[in-house]
Amino acid sequence: MSSKLISLDEPVILSKIAEGNEFLYTQLVEKHWQKVLQHALSYVKSYPIAEELTQDVFIQIWDKREKLADVNSFDNYLFIVSRNLIISHIRKKLIETDSLKGEKLQELFFKPDDQYEFKELVEIINEGAALLQEPRRSVFLLSRMEGRDTDYISNELGIASRTVRWHLLQSLNFLRNHLHQQYNVDLLLLILSCLLFF
Incomplete structure (x- = not known):
C-alpha cells in the first residue's frame, strides 16, 4: 500500500x-x-x-x-x-x-431466531403494498421484491425514471408509517434495513 x-x-x-x-x-x-x-x-x-x-x-x-x-x-x-x-x-x-423457494432467502442473511420475524415481516409488507395505488404498487414490488432497477421499471411500466423514483420514495414512506402504526418497529429494524432501504 x-x-x-x-x-x-x-x-x-x-x-x-x-x-x-x-x-x-x-x-x-x-x-x-x-x-x-x-x-x-x-x-x-x-x-x-x-x-x-x-x-x-x-x-x-x-x-x-x-x-x-x-x-x-x-x-x-x-x-x-x-x-x-x-x-x-x-x-x-x-x-x-427457481432452485430455491423465495421464503428461503432469509436463511442466507439471518440467524435462525430472526427467520420467523422475517417471514412475518414479508407478510406485513405484502399487506401494506396491497394498500398502495397503481402504479405505485407495481413500482414498489418490482424494485424491492424483484430487485429491478429504475430503467427496467421505467420501460416495463412506461413511466419516466424520475417518476419511478418518486413513486418508490412515496411507497417506502407509506410503508414505514404503516409499520410504525400497526406493528412494533423496534423488533424489525434490522430486517427492514435489509429489505426496504437498499
Whole structure:
C-alpha cells in the first residue's frame, strides 16, 4: 500500500476520489478488494462469481464516485454497496433458476431466531403494498421484491425514471408509517434495513 494513501485522512482520500483521482482509487481498491471478495464468497460459494461481484462493487463505487465526498465511513458505505449487489445477485438467481423457494432467502442473511420475524415481516409488507395505488404498487414490488432497477421499471411500466423514483420514495414512506402504526418497529429494524432501504 502506498505511503501516500496511508498518510492521508479518509475524508481527504474520499474527496479526492470524488473529484476523479484514479491513482488514489486504485489504491483504495487494492486495500479493500480481499475483504469484499471474502464477503461475497461467503454467500455465493463460487470464486468466479464472488470475483465478478467484487468487480461490480468497485465499478459501481467509481461510477457514483461523487457520492464519496459525503461518506462518513467508507467501510460502512462499502458494506452497504456490496450487500446490495450480493442480495440482488441472489434474487436474480432465485428468479432465473427457481432452485430455491423465495421464503428461503432469509436463511442466507439471518440467524435462525430472526427467520420467523422475517417471514412475518414479508407478510406485513405484502399487506401494506396491497394498500398502495397503481402504479405505485407495481413500482414498489418490482424494485424491492424483484430487485429491478429504475430503467427496467421505467420501460416495463412506461413511466419516466424520475417518476419511478418518486413513486418508490412515496411507497417506502407509506410503508414505514404503516409499520410504525400497526406493528412494533423496534423488533424489525434490522430486517427492514435489509429489505426496504437498499
